[in-house]
Amino acid sequence: MPPIDIAKTAVALGKERATLLHQLSELGADENGELTGEMDFGDAFADAGAATAERTETMGIIKNLRNRLDDVRAAMVRIEDGTFGTCTECGETIGEDRMEYRPTSSKCIGCKTKSA
DSSP states (O other): OOOHHHHHHHHHHHHHHHHHHHHHHHHTOOSSSOOSSSOOOOOOOHHHHHHHHHHHHHHHHHHHHHHHHHHHHHHHHHHHHHHHOTTTTOOOOOOOHHHHTTTTOSSSSSHHHHOO
């Protein structure tokens, strides 16, 4: 397998960041996962239970998107500071296959397994 193309990975991460920001916006949240007030969950008393359930589901999706966005941002910082592909736990090189498959990885498989 050829070495990871950092420039290509940075472009892919930038596109993923844009996609995640768009998805957050579509759900009525800003890039920090805070609701902007643009989503209407319904205010009618009869719909209160359904609105609460929908809001709870939406907040869970927003939290997941925000966590993914945080991972993308962290990977972009590691690219900028030259530590991309280095395990943040043990300092060893993360396998190229892992970085190719999941460029937001910050830990090698060994350290990730220990922390799980």
